[in-house]
Amino acid sequence: MLFKKSAQISHGSLITFYILYLAYIVNDTFFKSNKIQESLWELIKFELFYLDGACLNCAKCCRYIDLNIFEKQIKNRSDYNREIKNHSLYKRFKPVFEDDGSIACFCCSWLDAENKCSNYEGRLPLCRNYPLSSFILDDYTYDYCGFKIARKNINPKINNLSLKKRVEKVKKLNNLLF
Numbered sequence: 001m002l003f004k005k006s007a008q009i010s011h012g013s014l015i016t017f018y019i020l021y022l023a024y025i026v027n028d029t030f031f032k033s034n035k036i037q038e039s040l041w042e043l044i045k046f047e048l049f050y051l052d053g054a055c056l057n058c059a060k061c062c063r064y065i066d067l068n069i070f071e072k073q074i075k076n077r078s079d080y081n082r083e084i085k086n087h088s089l090y091k092r093f094k095p096v097f098e099d100d101g102s103i104a105c106f107c108c109s110w111l112d113a114e115n116k117c118s119n120y121e122g123r124l125p126l127c128r129n130y131p132l133s134s135f136i137l138d139d140y141t142y143d144y145c146g147f148k149i150a151r152k153n154i155n156p157k158i159n160n161l162s163l164k165k166r167v168e169k170v171k172k173l174n175n176l177l178f
């Protein structure tokens with residue numbers, strides 16, 4: 001897997017953080033735009049945290065793929081059959097069914113016997129961006145993944161309640177006790 005190198009830089013900038021923080025507060029107080037808040041949160045998140053570690057080549061991210069690849073919840077075989085017609089690129093991802101017929105996750109059929117991608121150059125953006133995408137969307141990386149969320153070397157004071165909650169959530173989800 002491959003992702004932006006900047007996501008792996010361990011030092012943050014207090015000046016950049018406080019500029020983003022100010023913009024966050026202005027939006028939170030006056031404009032109240034969810035779209036702006038999400039964009040600022042993503043930037044702030046990468047000013048405070050980074051992806052540490054390295055890939056263990058376990059290929060679990062190719063075997064236990066999240067259900068949101070279709071941008072909506074796919075719960076069962078009929079949902080899958082309906083959605084896959086419009087998402088032919090995702091045909092490589094095969095649903096893994098639970099006993100009750102629900103879909104537990106997706107497993108990629110491009111994974112070869114040696115745990116390698118059989119068409120690495122042709123992999124999708126969701127493969128290229130993992131596990132950065134996991135941190136952006138869900139605020140954490142999976143326990144089994146060799147990449148972990150770590151704290152950068154700045155510790156700014158955050159009084160805004162909504163931002164404080166978001167930062168605390170990242171810390172809790174990633175077992176960052178500080």
Ligand code: SF4
Nearest residue numbers: 062108110111117127
């Ligand atoms: S296309 Fe390759 S990198 Fe992407 S999930 Fe499948 S095996 Fe993994």
Ligand code: SF4
Nearest residue numbers: 055056059061145146
């Ligand atoms: S789950 Fe993490 S450690 Fe395992 S192959 Fe994927 S990126 Fe690498």
